[in-house]
Amino acid sequence: MEPAPLVLLHAFPFDSRMWDGVRDLLKPITPDQRGGDRSPDLVAIADDVLRLLDERGIERAVLGGCSMGGYVAMAVLRRDPSRVAGLVLADTRAGADTEEARANRLTMAARVEAEGLGWVPDTVVSGLLGPAPDEAVIGRVRGLILDQDPAEVVWAQRAMAARPDSAGVLAEADVPALVLVGEHDALTPPALARELAGVLRQGEYVELPGVGHLTPLEAPDAFAAAVLDWRRRAGV
Numbered sequence: 195m196e197p198a199p200l201v202l203l204h205a206f207p208f209d210s211r212m213w214d215g216v217r218d219l220l221k222p223i224t225p226d227q228r229g230g231d232r233s234p235d236l237v238a239i240a241d242d243v244l245r246l247l248d249e250r251g252i253e254r255a256v257l258g259g260c261s262m263g264g265y266v267a268m269a270v271l272r273r274d275p276s277r278v279a280g281l282v283l284a285d286t287r288a289g290a291d292t293e294e295a296r297a298n299r300l301t302m303a304a305r306v307e308a309e310g311l312g313w314v315p316d317t318v319v320s321g322l323l324g325p326a327p328d329e330a331v332i333g334r335v336r337g338l339i340l341d342q343d344p345a346e347v348v349w350a351q352r353a354m355a356a357r358p359d360s361a362g363v364l365a366e367a368d369v370p371a372l373v374l375v376g377e378h379d380a381l382t383p384p385a386l387a388r389e390l391a392g393v394l395r396q397g398e399y400v401e402l403p404g405v406g407h408l409t410p411l412e413a414p415d416a417f418a419a420a421v422l423d424w425r426r427r428a429g430v
Contacts, residue, residue, distance in 0.1 A: 198252075198254050198279040199256070200222045200256045201222065201223045201243065201246075201258065202260075202263065203243070203257070203258065203263030204263050205262050205285070206347075206351070207314065207347045210225060212338060212408070212411055216421075220422070223250075223255075225243065225246055227350075228242075229349030232349075234353040237269055239353075243266065254277055254278065255279060257271070257282070259282070259283060259284065260284040260409065261407065261408075262286075262354055264284065268360035272360065275367060281394070282371075282374065284374040284409050284410065284417070285379050285408070286382055287386055288359065290358055291354070296355045299352070299354060302314075302351055303355075306348050311342060312340070321381065321406075322335060322407045322408050323335065324376060324377070324378040325378055325406075326404070327412060331412055335411060364390070364394055367394065369430075370428035370429070371398065374401075374417065374421075376402050376405040376407060376408075377402060378404070381407045384401050398424060398428075402416050402420070
C-alpha cells in the first residue's frame with residue numbers, strides 16, 4: 195500500500211518556504227496558510243487544508259505542523275479526524291494560550307498593524323533559534339519574516355490567541371503520531387513536548403540536539419531523517 199501523502203503546515207510568522215530544506219527527502223505538500231479577510235479563526239485554515247485534500251483526491255493524509263502549523267493540524271483533526279492518517283507535531287503545544295500569552299499576541303498584532311514588520315525580526319529571532327545558530331539560518335529567518343504580509347501576521351496572531359485547548363481532541367486520535375522538538379526550544383520546551391507525546395495514544399517523542407523552536411529550518415536533515423524513520427516504523 196502506498197504511504198499517505200504528507201502535508202506540512204508552516205510556523206508563524208513564515209510561509210511554506212520554511213520547508214525548503216526538507217522537500218527533497220520528504221516530498222511534502224506545503225500550502226501557505228492565509229487568513230485573508232476572514233474572521234481570525236484557525237478553523238478557516240483547517241477548512242482550506244481539507245479543501246486542498248479534496249481538490250487533490252486525497253482521502254487521508256499525514257498532517258505535520260511546526261508551531262502554528264501544529265495548531266492548524268489540531269484544528270483539522272477537530273474538523274474531520276477521518277482525513278488524518280498520522281500526525282507530525284513539531285515545536286508546538288496542545289494547550290490554549292494563557293491570558294498573558296494571549297495578551298502578548300494581541301499587543302504584537304496591534305503594533306504590526308500600526309508600524310509594519312520592520313521591528314519584528316530584532317524582537318523574535320533570537321528566541322526562535324538555538325544557542326549557536328548558523329548565520330545563514332539567521333538571515334533566512336529574518337528574510338522570511340520581512341517577506342510576509344503584515345495583515346496576515348496580524349490575522350494569524352489573533353487567530354492563535356483565540357484557539358481552544360486541543361488536548362481532548364489529540365487524546366481521541368488513535369493514529370501514529372510523532373512529536374519533535376528542539377533541545378533548546380524556549381517557546382515549547384522539551385518538557386512540554388514530552389507531555390504532548392504522552393497525551394497521544396500512539397505518540398512518539400524525538401528531541402533534536404543543538405537547535406531551538408524552528409527545527410525544520412535549523413536542522414532540516416535531522417528533521418527529515420526523524421520523520422522518515424518514524425513513517426517507516428509506523429507504516430504511514
